[in-house]
Amino acid sequence: MNRDILVIAKREFIERVRTKAFVIGTILGPIFMATLMIVPAVMASKLAKSVSITVIDAEGSLRTLVEDSLRGGTATPEKEKPEDPMNARPRNSGTTKFVVKPAVGADVAAQREAAKKEVLEGRLDVYVVLPPDVLSQSQAEYYSKSVTDFEGIRAVDRAIEKAVFARRIGAAGIEAEKIAALTKPLDLKRLRVSEEGEHEDKGISFLLSLILVMMIYVGTLMWGQIVMTGVIEEKTNRVVEVIVSSTTPRNLLFGKLVGVGGAGLLQFGIWILGLVGVSAASGSLAFLSGVDLPALNPVLIAAFPIFFLLGFFLYASLYAAIGSAVNTIQEAQNFIFPVMLPIIMAMVCWPVVMRAPDSTLSVVLSLIPFMTPILMFLRMSVLMPPVWQIALSVVLTLATVFAMTWAASRVYRVGILMYGKRPTFPEMLRWIRQSGG
Amino acid sequence: MTHALQLKNVRKAYQDKVAVKGLDLEVPKGSVFGLLGPNGAGKTTTIRMAMDIIGPDTGEVLILGQKTDKLLRNRIGYMPEERGLYQKMIVEELLVFMAELKGVKPAESKRRMMPWLERLGLGGLHRKKANELSKGMQQKVQFIQTLLHDPEILILDEPMSGLDPVGTNVMRDAMIELSRAGKTLIVSSHQMATVEQMCDRVALINNGEKVLDGRVADIKASYGKNTLILAFEGDGSFLKSLPGVAAVNDLGRYAEVKLAPEADPQAILRAASGKLKITRFEVVEPSLHDIFIERVTEVLV
Numbered sequence: 001m002n003r004d005i006l007v008i009a010k011r012e013f014i015e016r017v018r019t020k021a022f023v024i025g026t027i028l029g030p031i032f033m034a035t036l037m038i039v040p041a042v043m044a045s046k047l048a049k050s051v052s053i054t055v056i057d058a059e060g061s062l063r064t065l066v067e068d069s070l071r072g073g074t075a076t077p078e079k080e081k082p083e084d085p086m087n088a089r090p091r092n093s094g095t096t097k098f099v100v101k102p103a104v105g106a107d108v109a110a111q112r113e114a115a116k117k118e119v120l121e122g123r124l125d126v127y128v129v130l131p132p133d134v135l136s137q138s139q140a141e142y143y144s145k146s147v148t149d150f151e152g153i154r155a156v157d158r159a160i161e162k163a164v165f166a167r168r169i170g171a172a173g174i175e176a177e178k179i180a181a182l183t184k185p186l187d188l189k190r191l192r193v194s195e196e197g198e199h200e201d202k203g204i205s206f207l208l209s210l211i212l213v214m215m216i217y218v219g220t221l222m223w224g225q226i227v228m229t230g231v232i233e234e235k236t237n238r239v240v241e242v243i244v245s246s247t248t249p250r251n252l253l254f255g256k257l258v259g260v261g262g263a264g265l266l267q268f269g270i271w272i273l274g275l276v277g278v279s280a281a282s283g284s285l286a287f288l289s290g291v292d293l294p295a296l297n298p299v300l301i302a303a304f305p306i307f308f309l310l311g312f313f314l315y316a317s318l319y320a321a322i323g324s325a326v327n328t329i330q331e332a333q334n335f336i337f338p339v340m341l342p343i344i345m346a347m348v349c350w351p352v353v354m355r356a357p358d359s360t361l362s363v364v365l366s367l368i369p370f371m372t373p374i375l376m377f378l379r380m381s382v383l384m385p386p387v388w389q390i391a392l393s394v395v396l397t398l399a400t401v402f403a404m405t406w407a408a409s410r411v412y413r414v415g416i417l418m419y420g421k422r423p424t425f426p427e428m429l430r431w432i433r434q435s436g437g
Numbered sequence: 438m439t440h441a442l443q444l445k446n447v448r449k450a451y452q453d454k455v456a457v458k459g460l461d462l463e464v465p466k467g468s469v470f471g472l473l474g475p476n477g478a479g480k481t482t483t484i485r486m487a488m489d490i491i492g493p494d495t496g497e498v499l500i501l502g503q504k505t506d507k508l509l510r511n512r513i514g515y516m517p518e519e520r521g522l523y524q525k526m527i528v529e530e531l532l533v534f535m536a537e538l539k540g541v542k543p544a545e546s547k548r549r550m551m552p553w554l555e556r557l558g559l560g561g562l563h564r565k566k567a568n569e570l571s572k573g574m575q576q577k578v579q580f581i582q583t584l585l586h587d588p589e590i591l592i593l594d595e596p597m598s599g600l601d602p603v604g605t606n607v608m609r610d611a612m613i614e615l616s617r618a619g620k621t622l623i624v625s626s627h628q629m630a631t632v633e634q635m636c637d638r639v640a641l642i643n644n645g646e647k648v649l650d651g652r653v654a655d656i657k658a659s660y661g662k663n664t665l666i667l668a669f670e671g672d673g674s675f676l677k678s679l680p681g682v683a684a685v686n687d688l689g690r691y692a693e694v695k696l697a698p699e700a701d702p703q704a705i706l707r708a709a710s711g712k713l714k715i716t717r718f719e720v721v722e723p724s725l726h727d728i729f730i731e732r733v734t735e736v737l738v
Contacts, residue, residue: 004538007534007537007538008538011534015523015525015526233524234523237521237522237523237524238517238519238520238521239520239521239522239523241485241490241517241519241520242515242516242517242520242535242579242582243535243538244490245488245490245510245513245515245517246510246511246535246538246539247507247538417485417490417491419519
């Protein structure tokens, strides 16, 4: 590597790493992520939401059954084993704990009025109305100030459904105990098959991989923006002309990418070490006892810097080109969106790839260089793709990185000495084609 | 003799205008060369081409007789007109960084910067961040940055702009010292008076074209002593109607009178002393400023 690039990279690296933002971000990052991982786990095991509910039964025979079911199931007398806290989903009510309030009023209409009033006054969260023909029509009504508590709604739905089924089966002449036995819900365990054997995957080790994918996404955009801001600063400070009188704009651009990318990598390195530390220490931390923290997949950890750097170089070179062409950060905003589009598209494709990581569509998407850093890495964390696909994606992206940095350096060369009018995209394309100075 | 800088029929056009139109320029080694002209004359474009920051459309730029390259550029110190420092960097590290780009080792540049910081009144400020310094101080830091790699040629674009009178003097002394040490100085400015006394050669450019160049002494001699300086008390408005007066630049209590060929300065003095109280009377060579104005207006006419 050219010596000038090293000198510039060294300066960029030291200047970035020294900033307060870097130090604070580096320290807070792991805390933030640990919180992100631990809090839901702890919450799921130790906290449950309490919802007050009134059942208004116009049919007449269902209320007790529904209420029992909501309370946590005397309808299923068998005491459940304490569950894995990460997977804490009591079958009758999810994480929602229901407090049943009896309906007040002489008839159904009065009860509805009273319940409605209570909901509006905030003394009651939910009331459900079971119409007289609920057994034949299978329709009931859920009333609440908001109807977005999907988990709660599902629990209520299940409780009513269970009562209705029990009544229907009862009507067919089967005893209550038998009904309980016959309708015992199924516990579906999720098992991941891999070379090393089969283990129950509670979704959390997978969550950790997703954090790595998110880090690539956020890191690429964030450090790319930092490169752009740096370029604009050099331009507004008018430092840039002194530097390009000592070295080429291309060296300046590459030095900047290497230096800033290095700073980003250092931060992520510290974060990942932190994550590994938390994972390793979780066994000995009292408040985490019983909380199952995931192990990190070493292949993913090794692949992380590669995919982060590929993404960073790809997008940061575009950011640098934009930064060189504009005069202020405000002006840059107009150009940023088209540049971000592919990586946002990659995030949009996320569910598609996650559902079927080895489908043709997923393979094709993950081989598109601008999406590779996100989607190939995502595939690797869901289901390890064939090595040739990983290698191909890296080669394709590398080639694109070279093409992009080349094009960006040409825009950069012209842009950094241009002040005044903001150029248009066609003008920037002309700068790329222009030869010489 | 090889020239420090040589431009051969250099032309540079931007999208909408031609900035430099076939310029020839020769800067002898060891000279103090003034590149003069109004704003927008093409000075900065010319200098940027000399520094190989932008390439000419046609023509040739030679530094020390050769096509410029990285090693050759390390022998030049360049202070652009549009200049600035990394605002958040510590002065010492900033200077080390810039010198390192020119191939100077950090320890060496640290050793070299101290006397210069002292001498330009920045002693003890080397651990300050750039944005803690005043604008004039920052400019001096830039000046040090320009010469820390001990260049043979210094190209200074508007070196005095933004400096207070004291700073201007300090800067001028430093430049004179560098010139005595054998360096070639190329100084561009639109304020001709400030560099006129310092330069031994100048080129005047206007609209991308050379109007005039050569040794300052020769240029002035070719115009002869055709200017009369008068300081007076009274109403000098009659001066322009006196015989032998070509033009008057009347500033109220001071007038520069341009003489017609073969006019008699003594006759003018006699005519004026009857009506005015004369406090100063001097026959001088025209200033570069006047010569420039005259040449440019001639071209226009």
